[in-house]
Amino acid sequence: MLADRLKTLAPSSTLAVQAKAKELRARGVNVISFGAGEPDFDTPARIKDAALQAMRRGQTKYTEVAGVPELRAAVCAKFKRDNDLDYEPADVLVSCGAKHSLFNMAVALLNPGDELLLPSPYWVSYPEQVRLVGGVPVAVPTQEATGFDLDPGRLRAAVTPRTKVVILNSPNNPTGAVFSPDALEAVARLAVERQLWVVSDESYEALTFEGRHVSIASLGRDVKARTLVVNTCSKAYAMTGWRIGYAAGPRGLIRAMTDVQSQVTSNASSVAQWAAVEALGGPQDDVAKMAGEFDRRRRLIVEGLNALPGVHCVMPRGAFYAFANVAGLFGRRVPPRDAGGKESGLAGSTDVAAFLLEHAQVAVVPGVDFGSDAHIRLSYATSADLIREGLARMDAAIRRLA
Ligand code: PMP
Numbered sequence: 465m466l467a468d469r470l471k472t473l474a475p476s477s478t479l480a481v482q483a484k485a486k487e488l489r490a491r492g493v494n495v496i497s498f499g500a501g502e503p504d505f506d507t508p509a510r511i512k513d514a515a516l517q518a519m520r521r522g523q524t525k526y527t528e529v530a531g532v533p534e535l536r537a538a539v540c541a542k543f544k545r546d547n548d549l550d551y552e553p554a555d556v557l558v559s560c561g562a563k564h565s566l567f568n569m570a571v572a573l574l575n576p577g578d579e580l581l582l583p584s585p586y587w588v589s590y591p592e593q594v595r596l597v598g599g600v601p602v603a604v605p606t607q608e609a610t611g612f613d614l615d616p617g618r619l620r621a622a623v624t625p626r627t628k629v630v631i632l633n634s635p636n637n638p639t640g641a642v643f644s645p646d647a648l649e650a651v652a653r654l655a656v657e658r659q660l661w662v663v664s665d666e667s668y669e670a671l672t673f674e675g676r677h678v679s680i681a682s683l684g685r686d687v688k689a690r691t692l693v694v695n696t697c698s699k700a701y702a703m704t705g706w707r708i709g710y711a712a713g714p715r716g717l718i719r720a721m722t723d724v725q726s727q728v729t730s731n732a733s734s735v736a737q738w739a740a741v742e743a744l745g746g747p748q749d750d751v752a753k754m755a756g757e758f759d760r761r762r763r764l765i766v767e768g769l770n771a772l773p774g775v776h777c778v779m780p781r782g783a784f785y786a787f788a789n790v791a792g793l794f795g796r797r798v799p800p801r802d803a804g805g806k807e808s809g810l811a812g813s814t815d816v817a818a819f820l821l822e823h824a825q826v827a828v829v830p831g832v833d834f835g836s837d838a839h840i841r842l843s844y845a846t847s848a849d850l851i852r853e854g855l856a857r858m859d860a861a862i863r864r865l866a
């Protein structure tokens with residue numbers, strides 16, 4: 465008999481869609497996947513070389529739990545350079561991806577019954593991690609009409625005596641929203657007033673195409689003292705497989721998270737840490753190059769999505785996702801694939817995703833897993849040619865709907 469907490473645990477649907485597309489491809493099905501939440505670029509050579517050198521130097525043993533001092537120093541320099549934030553190495557914890565940083569936070573901060581405010585749509589792993597430690601995720605909707613900008617009024621109204629944390633993710637997965645400075649200022653005031661912790665997941669910082677990335681921790685001393693900033697090498701440097709994420713914040717919280725990590729995983733991979741020293745500290749031109757390419761694909765896919773009958777999509781301002789509204793397809797009938805097959809109807813995002821996989825061989829993630837059943841998420845971390853081909857297939861399949 466498994467633990468009760470497993471009764472509500474949903475496995476990561478983003479990773480599941482990726483796995484499903486891979487499996488179909490291995491069976492010879494020509495699937496175009498918009499599922500992957502990872503850059504399709506290779507890790508830059510300078511970063512791989514740094515890992516090889518570390519291996520040759522014999523840096524293959526346990527390191528400090530929080531990360532080698534050189535990497536924590538590089539993280540501090542990155543925060544200064546990109547966010548004008550002052551941290552010392554003792555304020556930094558390096559973990560096995562930002563996902564791990566976030567779980568350390570949940571273990572260190574949440575008692576059973578504590579509430580965490582979650583602007584919705586949200587990344588799939590936040591509510592699951594919170595529930596795993598007995599916390600209560602409270603979804604607080606954002607509006608499509610504002611490009612899914614943060615809604616400070618609704619967040620304020622959702623605060624209860626049990627509210628302990630508000631989690632922010634800008635640029636946002638899945639909506640691509642870049643939260644406005646005004647909204648961030650208002651949430652900073654709310655957090656200070658109501659003594660909430662702020663967790664700011666800035667994993668997609670390097671992929672900000674419109675507007676400006678503002679770290680809420682940079683808005684004042686008071687809010688910085690209650691904020692955990694989380695970031696990762698995964699997206700900016702195409703390093704998803706290396707598993708290096710990092711967090712910076714008040715020393716007491718970082719120490720607690722480090723203690724948790726010391727009993728669970730110890731340090732992140734030593735070799736990957738040395739690669740990350742080069743990633744964060746070396747020349748940053750490759751980052752801008754990748755971001756430029758994502759920006760071109762963003763326009764291509766959003767234009768294509770808006771040309772599909774029954775679909776509309778707001779222009780994302782960051783990350784590499786388009787969050788398309790497909791409610792216009794609900795109620796349409798899917799013709800049977802072969803004689804003797806049954807007609808079925810589209811009633812939600814799971815149906816739409818299944819229909820696209822079966823009738824267009826296109827993989828997308830249903831929005832319901834991100835808190836909105838009216839949407840599907842498409843990652844455009846794939847080539848322009850595949851984006852064009854995928855859109856053409858979707859168009860043809862949708863036109864066959866009854
Ligand atoms: N935060 C967000 C919003 C994400 O989309 C992801 C997924 N990659 C992560 C954190 C975790 O990234 P990683 O664990 O690869 O650093």
Ligand code: GLU
Pocket residue numbers: 476478479499500501502563587588589637
């Ligand atoms: N975060 C990415 C996504 O949303 C990668 C998969 C995952 O870790 O969930 O697709």
